[in-house]
Amino acid sequence: MSELIRVENLHKIYHMGDVxxxxxxxxxxxxxxxxxxxxxxxxxxxxxxxxxxxxxxxRPTQGKYLLEGDxxxxxxxxxxxxxxxxxxxxxxxxxxxxxxxxxxxxxELPMMYNGFHxxxxxxxxxxxxxxxxxxxxxxHTPNRLSGGQQQRVAIARAxxxxxxxxxxxxxxxxxxxxxxxxxxxxxxxxxxxxxxTIILVTHEADIAVHAHRQILFKDGLVISDKNNKQAPETIKxxx
Amino acid sequence: MQWLMILRIALRALARNKLRAFLTMxxxxxxxxxxxxxxxxxxxxxxxxxxxIASLGTNVLVVLPGSNSQGGVRLGLGNVNTLVDADAxxxxxxxxSVSFASPVLRRPEQLVAGNLNxxxxxxxxxxEFQQIRDWQLxxxxxxxxxxxxxxxxxAVIGETVARxxxxxxxxxxxxxxxxxxxxxxxxxxxxxxxxxxxxxxxDTVMIPYTTMQKRLMRITWLQSIVVKAVxxxxxxxxxxQITLLLRQRHRIGQDREDDFNVRNLSDIAEAAQTTAxxxxxxxxxVASISLLxxxxxxxxxMLVSVTERTREIGIRMAVGARSRDIMLQxxxxxxxxxxxxxxxxxxxxxxxxxxxxxxxxWPTLISPAIVAIAFLFSGAVGVFFGFYPAKKxxxxxxxxxxxxx
Numbered sequence: 153m154s155e156l157i158r159v160e161n162l163h164k165i166y167h168m169g170d171v172x173x174x175x176x177x178x179x180x181x182x183x184x185x186x187x188x189x190x191x192x193x194x195x196x197x198x199x200x201x202x203x204x205x206x207x208x209x210x211r212p213t214q215g216k217y218l219l220e221g222d223x224x225x226x227x228x229x230x231x232x233x234x235x236x237x238x239x240x241x242x243x244x245x246x247x248x249x250x251x252x253x254x255x256x257x258x259x260e261l262p263m264m265y266n267g268f269h270x271x272x273x274x275x276x277x278x279x280x281x282x283x284x285x286x287x288x289x290x291x292h293t294p295n296r297l298s299g300g301q302q303q304r305v306a307i308a309r310a311x312x313x314x315x316x317x318x319x320x321x322x323x324x325x326x327x328x329x330x331x332x333x334x335x336x337x338x339x340x341x342x343x344x345x346x347x348x349t350i351i352l353v354t355h356e357a358d359i360a361v362h363a364h365r366q367i368l369f370k371d372g373l374v375i376s377d378k379n380n381k382q383a384p385e386t387i388k389x390x391x
Numbered sequence: 392m393q394w395l396m397i398l399r400i401a402l403r404a405l406a407r408n409k410l411r412a413f414l415t416m417x418x419x420x421x422x423x424x425x426x427x428x429x430x431x432x433x434x435x436x437x438x439x440x441x442x443x444i445a446s447l448g449t450n451v452l453v454v455l456p457g458s459n460s461q462g463g464v465r466l467g468l469g470n471v472n473t474l475v476d477a478d479a480x481x482x483x484x485x486x487x488s489v490s491f492a493s494p495v496l497r498r499p500e501q502l503v504a505g506n507l508n509x510x511x512x513x514x515x516x517x518x519e520f521q522q523i524r525d526w527q528l529x530x531x532x533x534x535x536x537x538x539x540x541x542x543x544x545x546a547v548i549g550e551t552v553a554r555x556x557x558x559x560x561x562x563x564x565x566x567x568x569x570x571x572x573x574x575x576x577x578x579x580x581x582x583x584x585x586x587x588x589x590x591x592x593x594d595t596v597m598i599p600y601t602t603m604q605k606r607l608m609r610i611t612w613l614q615s616i617v618v619k620a621v622x623x624x625x626x627x628x629x630x631x632q633i634t635l636l637l638r639q640r641h642r643i644g645q646d647r648e649d650d651f652n653v654r655n656l657s658d659i660a661e662a663a664q665t666t667a668x669x670x671x672x673x674x675x676x677v678a679s680i681s682l683l684x685x686x687x688x689x690x691x692x693m694l695v696s697v698t699e700r701t702r703e704i705g706i707r708m709a710v711g712a713r714s715r716d717i718m719l720q721x722x723x724x725x726x727x728x729x730x731x732x733x734x735x736x737x738x739x740x741x742x743x744x745x746x747x748x749x750x751x752x753w754p755t756l757i758s759p760a761i762v763a764i765a766f767l768f769s770g771a772v773g774v775f776f777g778f779y780p781a782k783k784x785x786x787x788x789x790x791x792x793x794x795x796x
Contacts, residue, residue: 204790207709209709209789209790210790229713229714230713230714230715233708233711233712233713233714234711234713236708236709236710236711237710237711238711242709242710244793248702248705248706248709248793249706250703250706252407261706261707261710262710262711264396264400265707265710265711265712265713265716266711267393309710313711
């Protein structure tokens with residue numbers, strides 16, 4: 153399988169006044185297309201910084217980031233916006249849906265920034281919502297949806313531009329365990345059936361167990377990177 | 392991102408906070424409304440003044456006899472008797488810039504018709520007087536050349552005189568007496584209304600200037616000559632040519648003063664117009680200030696809105712909005728508010744100037760140019776005052792914006 157992500161000697165240093173705070177201290181990683189990776193670590197371990205860099209939201213202080221072979225670290229802000237739009241789908245802990253905006257329109261949002269026209273946009277948004285099992289709730293606004301449903305809308309939004317990569321930052325952090333299971337099952341389904349590459353940040357071991365590969369961060373370094381023997385096939389897919 | 396979609400996003404964002412959007416627009420509404428109404432009042436005043444001046448006759452010059460000094464005593468204007476009807480005829484004949492000239496003699500007289508009498512201004516004039524003053528007839532005819540030659544005892548009366556002496560009867564061919572001399576009424580002038588100074592122009596009787604000279608005043612000279620220049624551009628030229636001609640005709644030497652005086656009515660017109668223009672500019676600028684205040688209101692609310700919607704901006708950036716897209720979104724929102732306010736303001740301004748016209752009888756005049764300018768200006772206010780908040784939104788860091796609570 154082809155290589156999707158390669159980072160080499162990735163450093164990130166934040167400046168808090170005069171104090172330099174290193175968040176990443178030299179990360180080398182490669183992620184292959186179709187992988188389901190859990191990035192773990194306690195808060196302050198650098199995993200969020202790592203995700204922000206992978207998501208083209210933040211620049212590394214030093215080091216290289218290749219996405220599908222392209223060195224994206226040196227691109228302009230507008231080119232980053234284009235990559236975020238086309239090649240990356242984000243799922244957040246707090247869902248981050250637009251309030252007072254229907255599920256359908258929330259899913260259409262990324263397509264507003266890449267020139268899709270009304271009909272096609274609508275059609276693709278409906279498809280994405282069907283895929284996450286919310287085909288019946290197209291015109292519900294977030295305040296009329298449960299947390300799990302809101303996260304499904306967010307996943308549909310992440311999928312709708314058919315990205316090569318989904319970055320999920322603590323996607324189950326605001327959900328109860330049953331709903332968390334459902335969301336994780338959905339991710340597994342996307343990974344298995346669509347071959348979607350998923351990188352998931354979590355600090356819960358029982359969430360990370362759904363992934364093929366577990367990477368553990370500590371103090372800005374990768375301290376463990378292992379394949380999960382409990383392969384996704386062994387977990388029952390309820391989605 | 393397509394324009395239509397940006398517009399839709401902006402409209403929806405505004406619709407979410409209708410009261411706030413309306414209150415923000417109110418500044419622009421009042422500003423534009425005030426500009427439209429104020430300029431309408433100013434323009435109305437200007438056109439009224441213009442009409443009043445036009446009623447005096449356009450491109451008109453008045454030649455008055457000059458002052459005369461005898462033994463160090465300087466008498467006022469009109470005290471020399473050098474101005475004669477031959478001067479008037481010479482002007483028309485010899486000066487290309489002059490189209491008409493008419494002698495004028497004026498004196499208050501008491502008119503008697505039947506058992507009624509009325510004091511009015513008698514004017515001795517030539518047939519050209521009608522063209523010079525652009526004065527239409529309501530009935531009958533004006534004085535003609537034959538009346539001048541024979542010093543005929545005919546009269547053309549103004550509308551006020553006709554009403555006072557004849558009421559609803561037809562005055563044509565009726566006889567009126569001036570100093571016991573019978574005059575036959577041959578025409579009635581159509582009403583011209585008051586002058587800017589409040590003199591009733593229709594309270595007059597016109598008779599041949601020759602009759603006035605011979606039978607009423609027993610003089611051979613003229614009190615004045617009114618002259619019409621060919622067009623407005625040549626008024627100045629006519630003035631200079633008349634001066635030269637009269638100096639020559641009156642044999643005035645190089646070192647001596649004119650024995651006459653040429654007055655230009657367009658000077659008066661210009662002064663009056665300038666006053667009206669100053670007023671319009673003054674009213675307009677006061678109104679523009681309120682438009683400016685409205686713009687600041689928009690900026691204020693847009694800044695609040697950007698802060699409130701930081702998270703939304705972060706989400707949009709995360710899913711692929713470029714800085715430019717965010718900037719446009721907020722800019723369009725500001726412009727939509729300003730332009731909508733502008734439209735409502737235009738309606739309000741036109742409405743209130745119509746109300747003033749209807750109820751207060753103010754002569755307001757809506758100029759389409761001002762309406763267009765006010766609308767464009769309100770749009771420009773939106774761009775100008777929306778720019779900074781939009782720039783601020785566009786420059787947000789997506790990570791910070793997504794974290795914003």
